[in-house]
Amino acid sequence: MNISSIVVKTLPENVEKVIQIIKDNPDICEYHLHDPKGVIIVTVEGKDVEEEVNKLVDIQCFDYVIAADMMMTYQEDQLDAEIKKLEADAIVPPMLNDGNMDPRKIKYNGDLRKRF
Numbered sequence: 001m002n003i004s005s006i007v008v009k010t011l012p013e014n015v016e017k018v019i020q021i022i023k024d025n026p027d028i029c030e031y032h033l034h035d036p037k038g039v040i041i042v043t044v045e046g047k048d049v050e051e052e053v054n055k056l057v058d059i060q061c062f063d064y065v066i067a068a069d070m071m072m073t074y075q076e077d078q079l080d081a082e083i084k085k086l087e088a089d090a091i092v093p094p095m096l097n098d099g100n101m102d103p104r105k106i107k108y109n110g111d112l113r114k115r116f
Contacts, residue, residue: 002047002074003043005041005071006041008040009039009040014064029055029059030043056068
């Protein structure tokens, strides 16, 4: 499952109208909060990115909407894959997990780009 936040922009005089349209379409998105100046925050859920993008396009087509853009996204499958990758790779040097390691013995070269 994917969950994304979307910022919807409208004119201040249309905020309540757009909020009502959003609330009338719970299968597309969920209203969370707004700024009276015309910014509305909603979330969409989908089984994949394609479903989320389709819902974003639906929101962009709502009456009185000037713009709607995806801001933050959580992709469960992608996150699980990255966690498995991190668990499989020993990217943290073993010495950093050694509770008996004296930090004064860690050599710092000043530029990690050249080190790795």
